[in-house]
Amino acid sequence: MLVLRNLLCLAACGSLAAATRSAHRPVIDLGYEIYQAVEEGNLTKSYYTFSNIRYAAPPVGDLRWREAEAPQENRTAIQSNPDVITCPQGTPSWQIRTSSQLNGYLETGIVPNVSFANLTSLLQTGQEDCLFLDVLVPRKVYDHVRNGSKVPVLVWIHGGGFTTGSKTDFGSPRTLLNRAVEHDEPVIYVALNYRVGAFGFLSGPSFESEGGLLNAGLLDQHKALQWIQNNIHRFGGDKGQVTVFGESGGSGSILHHITAGGGSIEPLFNRAILQSPAYFPYRSTQEKENAFNLFLGHANVTSIADARSLSSEALIAANAQSIGETLPYASPIYGPTPDGDLVLHDPKVHLARGEFAQSLEIITAYNSDEGLVLVPTIHTDAEYHSFLEAILSNANASTIAYIVDTLYPPTFDGSQGYTTQFQRVAKTAGDLIIDCNAVAAGLAFGSRARGYYFSTYPGIHVQDISYTFYNPESKGSYSLVDTGAVNVTVANVLQDYIAGFAVRGDMESEEDGLENEIPSYSPWGTMVRLDSEGIELIRDPGLDERCRWWASGVYNGVSA
Template structure:
């Protein structure tokens, strides 16, 4: 059995024991650098932390496409967590999972030099000679495209949960102003969607190098939570859904987030670019982008922080845009054409995704709320959306549903529909079912750990993801004691898997039919997606 009653306790003490239970690991020669990881004899895994996959995005490489990493002589010790990319808060928010609330727990600094990834393998040696190699799971962290870091997620836990059947990779990418500054000037003199290009570059790195760690580059699954799930969506629709050569075979999304995705030179991206130009005193420059590139990092980070903080409650300012090359059109348009990268999908949402992005004490009416989160809506779109929710509780209840369904739940259904009969859907329903509460069920050491500390439930929930990685279906029962019923593909009859617990505190995993009223509301949101710019 993979997760016995005492394994959860072992995993929860992993971080404390890791530094005491290490041994020499094999050296991996990447050509441009050699890295030596560390073995954890408690979990029987090897970690390679802080592998540089691209050149530092400094100086002229600010707002440029990622470039090859420099050649480094000697053996690099891959034993400490990398610097995280510069962080920023959510619009006018004090505490929520999008913010990086664990900074005080980790001995990592913030830096522009942050394009690193962590690799976790089974055992004490790299198994480069294994026939075909192991399947690979690539985790893209969430944080609203403005916060988050690889150090939050211990990929060794995924290796253990897979019964040592996968290689895990956790990557970082440029965030906020540094990763998602848009506008005509950035298009002409740099690269749009730098954070997405970083992720894409890391996926290319995996294709080239993961076999050296014992992984199979033809069996890659990309997985992300929140903005990480949104990033997975971006890679599914990248290049009009036809990235060549393919970079992954399967996709998994947890709480996939799709905010408004404007054209790079639309009004709002240009306003934000002007705010950065003015904030760096570059307004009189004949080449504003070069001027901004030369700005002091403290000035840029202050702008990054303040511009994000100044946004409407719960909204994000620096997010992906339609750039015309990597992302050629709004994601819903590409999905509606049935064009997508990847062969199969596992999509999971939480019961109440939107609550953390809504001021729970607001007195704002729902029409006004809708107009604030979708500034391109006219009265027809606002009134049409508000009418769907008018009998669904208080103004706060309605706002919670609007945020949840328009930006998380409904885009997930669009993605499920695009994958047709190769997709499975689940809901994490452990009360209160808020955004990000499911993370601790597969990353046991994440923040406060699992919200439902039950080994049988953790086995059932986490094994669904790892089965998808290894066998391209969540239905493979590779662990005795997995209580999950048989999955049905969502497009067949709108059947979903519900992960919950009984009132007595026992695991309760069962199938359910998708709410048809919810699907009707999703149809409306899809019909107005040209106005919501999704």
């Protein structure tokens, strides 16, 4: 009898426990769909998580390579899906090969020989129906929504070279958000997916003539930001206090929104944190056409119309192949491209001209050795010259010659910031793809900008993400390069800066050891140096002739 009673309790009590847990998870009605916070296994957590909220219709079938449409109404069930959802992914195999050799290089200083023969596709994963976002809201905020509670909103736009990444790839924001609560300055956190690779950034004359949409990934981001404007009040968020932050391609995307339409399109946010703002030089018309044809070839079709009729599996594989099998900086390079509307010119050019959303406040930031993981290993002048021709497909011979002979001359005594060809190409790529974007933003925004310079060894690209999303259980580096244990003090300071900026528009932490208020970027290019050896104020090391030249846009055929 006791056994029977226990069996009955296992069924009934289990259902009761599930119902009790469900009752503790709030439900929110968005009009078109109804969502319930996901079960996280511990009801004492300080945040509710609403996972995988649909902000756009599935971009599949005839909606491929078109602007995302509003989601259809579906009120037949309450949505509560904790699954990890990513858009279709692709990773350059050459970059993986190079990065895997860098631990030895950092230990010995010997530049490895890396072969880029027989490159293969990687990351044939993800799903096309991926336009979702997550909302994490403090319980105390959500529980007082009916009383008119409104707090600032912090929006994460992920990076990944415009070919990979997702809203959940870089770890949990809980420690970051808990620090904000500890300072009695809670924020709501939103993270979003957007189309990447061939799904989000395919281009070329034939692609356009067939009705393909340029910069679909950027437009996805804009749609998600519009969703926030329309809906974040339901969670207790203030649509008038939205701060976007992102790293690498996410931050490069934000720069494109800041300069959208040459400053004529108002961004849907008030503040921006630009962590290593990265984007690639715009490709020549021929390179874009080559990339388009390569993708179609891998999909075994000859037109966008045919591609729209294919299965997701076929297109996901073609996307991964077109990215993974490409030689360093050969076509395709997916990313933002001029479209005559949202993207007119390189953001650096718009910033230099004063063509941007000047009412914003920003933090601009970059790392001390961004380029090391972004370039192939090279050993000779000829290889350096070939790299420039590949990555600067719009540049003419005289421009390439100026870079080679004057801007980054073959002088290896350390006076130019490098002692080997590999350091030379890393410095060039770091300046071109990231550093000078950050410098241009700081100079343009001036007194409305703050800045930090992350130099904790080795200071490589994406290393600071382990600090942005630091928590004691985090895995550490998001790179194949061993960057060592996270310095907890530096992580705490950076998280204080991020959360505090979203609330107050300044950078402040009781743990940074700085006695005075951190000044604005202008007029001296002042930044906070975040280093495990100490935190101090410095002058931006990127304020030099090189960044002034890159900001001119000459290499893209335009001028500031």
